[in-house]
Amino acid sequence: MAKWLGLAILFSQLLGYAFCVPSCKGSRYHLLKKVNRKGPYIGLITVYPTEENAFFSTGAFKPDPNDPFLDFSGRRFRVGKVLDKRVIYVKCGVGLINAAATTQQMLDLFRISGIVHFGIAGNINNSMSIGDVTIPKEFVNTGIWDWLNPNGTVDTADIAGLDVKNYNSPKAGDNLLGHIGFNFEQLYSNSGEPNTAQTLVWAQVNQDWLHVASKLEGIELQQCVNSSLCLQGKPKLVVGLKGSTSDIFVDNAAYRDFLFNTFKVSSTDMESSAVVMTSLSNGFPVIVIRGLSDIAGKQEGESAIGTFGSLAALNTANSVIQLLKELPAQRNRHYI
Ligand SMILES: *[C@@H]1O[C@H](CO)[C@@H](O)[C@H](O)[C@H]1NC(C)=O
Ligand SMILES: *[C@@H]1O[C@H](CO)[C@@H](O)[C@H](O)[C@H]1NC(C)=O
Numbered sequence: 001m002a003k004w005l006g007l008a009i010l011f012s013q014l015l016g017y018a019f020c021v022p023s024c025k026g027s028r029y030h031l032l033k034k035v036n037r038k039g040p041y042i043g044l045i046t047v048y049p050t051e052e053n054a055f056f057s058t059g060a061f062k063p064d065p066n067d068p069f070l071d072f073s074g075r076r077f078r079v080g081k082v083l084d085k086r087v088i089y090v091k092c093g094v095g096l097i098n099a100a101a102t103t104q105q106m107l108d109l110f111r112i113s114g115i116v117h118f119g120i121a122g123n124i125n126n127s128m129s130i131g132d133v134t135i136p137k138e139f140v141n142t143g144i145w146d147w148l149n150p151n152g153t154v155d156t157a158d159i160a161g162l163d164v165k166n167y168n169s170p171k172a173g174d175n176l177l178g179h180i181g182f183n184f185e186q187l188y189s190n191s192g193e194p195n196t197a198q199t200l201v202w203a204q205v206n207q208d209w210l211h212v213a214s215k216l217e218g219i220e221l222q223q224c225v226n227s228s229l230c231l232q233g234k235p236k237l238v239v240g241l242k243g244s245t246s247d248i249f250v251d252n253a254a255y256r257d258f259l260f261n262t263f264k265v266s267s268t269d270m271e272s273s274a275v276v277m278t279s280l281s282n283g284f285p286v287i288v289i290r291g292l293s294d295i296a297g298k299q300e301g302e303s304a305i306g307t308f309g310s311l312a313a314l315n316t317a318n319s320v321i322q323l324l325k326e327l328p329a330q331r332n333r334h335y336i
């Protein structure tokens with residue numbers, strides 16, 4: 001009996017190491033194992049301090065009293081609960097690299113049942129407004145460019161093209177910035193042929209979770225930053241639109257209209273497609289909630305992100321909490 005127990009412990013340790021070398025040596029490894037025994041968790045990933053502050057300001061996140069956080073690669077993974085759901089929360093930092101690296105780390109280290117990614121975004125759709133919340137069905141990475149000379153030809157395999165000369169002002173003419181062809185992602189995944197990438201244009205969120213999210217349409221969202229600053233209309237939550245991601249902060253009206261007309265996307269951000277693609281690659285459910293903080297360059301003067309960013313982040317955080325409430329109860333299956 002003792003022999004079998006010894007073997008079982010050895011085996012579980014080997015298994016543990018196999019899952020998380022080299023990130024979890026020593027005491028952190030034991031802490032991680034202890035935390036994972038209390039799982040599974042829903043992974044919550046947001047991007048930057050405005051969004052984090054809004055999330056914590058709701059008071060919904062209750063840290064685990066014994067093991068409140070673990071730090072990996074300079075990021076703080078916080079262990080806790082939102083309502084009845086166990087969660088691991090982390091702030092990843094701006095851009096696709098931060099988003100993908102953090103998502104992979106979350107999935108490799110922790111016992112996760114799925115990812116809820118959230119933050120603010122630029123509004124690309126004229127039928128949407130600042131303060132609205134979008135829970136898109138799919139994301140395209142609009143930052144994979146073939147940037148060609150003026151006499152170059154966009155590859156016919158590219159999914160879209162932009163001729164810079166069409167945007168000359170006051171009138172169209174040649175422009176040395178030439179043509180831009182929009183290329184697609186290469187997806188490696190558990191469910192695909194090993195060592196073979198599939199072409200990916202639209203990274204889709206989980207259908208079941210999107211269905212759950214559709215219950216959120218019609219929820220009450222906040223309209224005012226404070227007593228003297230309010231949005232003109234009542235904000236709304238919309239499920240099932242399309243979103244775009246790239247390592248570009250879009251604050252340009254012409255490019256905004258190009259994105260809407262070409263890709264039919266309603267929002268632009270700098271992380272979502274990376275979180276969704278990494279989750280798909282690993283075979284985990286994922287959903288994205290983004291609050292619209294500005295109109296991506298269509299405005300006169302300054303971007304509204306400075307004035308309405310915190311309101312958009314708060315509407316986003318409250319939508320995340322509502323979604324967590326609606327998601328099915330977590331089962332704690334046996335775990336070594
Ligand atoms: C146009 O193409 C020719 C060769 O096809 C090349 O020599 C030339 O440098 C190109 N011009 C520009 C502006 O890229
Ligand atoms: C733009 O937003 C409106 C309002 O949510 C929506 O009905 C419409 O389908 C969106 N347009 C596109 C192209 O997604």
Ligand SMILES: *[C@@H]1O[C@H](CO)[C@@H](O)[C@H](O)[C@H]1NC(C)=O
Nearest residue numbers: 225226227228229306307308
């Ligand atoms: C409301 O918020 C705006 C933008 O942050 C700020 O300029 C203004 O002073 C605030 N007003 C009050 C009454 O707090």
